[in-house]
Amino acid sequence: MAKLKLTEQQQAAVENRGGSLLVSAAAGSGKTKVLVERLFRYVTEDHCHIDDFLIITYTKAAAAELRSKIAAELSKRMAETPEDRHLRSQLLRVYQADIKTVDAFCTALLRENTHLLAQEGERYTLTPDFRVLxxxxxxxxxxxxxxxxxxxxxxxxxxxxxxxxxxxxxxxxxxxxxxxxxxxxxxxxxxxxxxxxxxxxxxxxxxRSGDFDETPYAAELLAVIRRKGFHHMEALRRAGQSTV
Ligand SMILES: Nc1ncnc2c1ncn2[C@@H]1O[C@H](COP(=O)(O)OP(=O)(O)OP(=O)(O)O)[C@@H](O)[C@H]1O
Ligand SMILES: [Mg+2]
Structure with a gap:
């Protein structure tokens, strides 16, 4: 398979370092690709581990898909450079990495840290066995x-x-x-x-000083009342016509 060449903009997003970065692009234009490439850039160049990162998605399905894309990219790279031990050591880490929805992340964070939360007398307000209603x-x-x-x-x-x-x-x-x-x-x-x-x-x-009439709420309320008034007036007028 020919190696996929990133566009100039994708390449810039992959290489950007040090600050916040927002990648906004059309559906299917290669955002996930950029994210995966960025991740591997950190792994290979900075010797980071995949589970050093927090990767948040909107849905569980998206999280699973992203994890499998990262795992696939890792297998591909391991096949290319089988002697790379750092790369190989990521294999288990892919499955432990925080690639999840924000709900799942917050739940796990709370569960691990309930002892830091407020106490009511002897009891903690939250115990690690809590569940989401x-x-x-x-x-x-x-x-x-x-x-x-x-x-x-x-x-x-x-x-x-x-x-x-x-x-x-x-x-x-x-x-x-x-x-x-x-x-x-x-x-x-x-x-x-x-x-x-x-x-x-x-x-x-x-x-509040002055009359209620002068507040923005009054203007809004009066507009609603006026609209309803006209509506009913019109309905009555039509009813009147049809019975004649
Ligand atoms: N520069 C490129 N050249 C060729 N193919 C590319 C390039 N960038 C991405 N692709 C391919 O395009 C397809 C869509 O890419 P990707 O999934 O990254 O897009 P996306 O913007 O994340 O899409 P979505 O909006 O659906 O999440 C993938 O198969 C990917 O491999
Ligand atoms: Mg995507």
Whole structure:
């Protein structure tokens, strides 16, 4: 098989050293090839080991594919230079190397380091035998916590809380309030520090000066109300026409 010649850009990406490097190119244009070549460059020139690297992919399938591509490249190179002992010593390492999804990497990192995490009395908050909740278990747990949160909310109901409950039609039915809490919780999770973000926004709202009408939220709300109004007006107009 003829040896594949890298393009100039691929070659530059393979040789680049020392900083962050982003390789962005069309599907099938040779990104993985660059990654594998880069890896072997470090192995042969800098005497690195394959398991010195952390290689993250998006899916388990991609991780398995990448591992097999690296293993195939290693076999090819070993056939070319059978006397290279450093290369040969990578054979076992390929299968131990951290080539995995970010989820798998984080899970392993946590499992190996639970003893460094916070303790509650004698117990660690996380033990190495933890498992990641699946969707259904998580849903049940969330529902249980939600029930408890709402119980406490009603027990400690103040004026603002009562207003919120009334506005959302609670008393008759909690579902609007439940949905709001869950939705807010989920959106909060996209912030690096949800508690901090929440506290910051609470301050902003408490110190807000001027009319609500002048906030961007009011403009957004009014636009939605206007759109809905027009929609229903149009529907009524059409209904009126068809019955005449
Ligand atoms: N310079 C090159 N000359 C010839 N063939 C190449 C070159 N670079 C890559 N290829 C070949 O093109 C095919 C696709 O390459 P590769 O898998 O690296 O692309 P990719 O950008 O990672 O693709 P994807 O977007 O699907 O992940 C492979 O068979 C690879 O060997
Ligand atoms: Mg690829």
């Amino acid at each position: 699946d969707e259904n278990d998580a849903k049940l747990l969330r529902q249980r916590v939600l029930t408890r949160v709402l119980e406490r909310f009603y027990e400690e109901l103040d004026e603002g809380g009562a207003l919120l409950a009334d506005t959302l039609g609670a008393g008759r039915d909690d579902s609007a309030l439940e949905d709001l809490v869950l939705e807010t919780y989920e959106k909060l999770q996209s912030h690096a520090d949800p508690e901090h973000w929440l506290a910051e926004n609470r301050t902003i709202w408490e110190n």
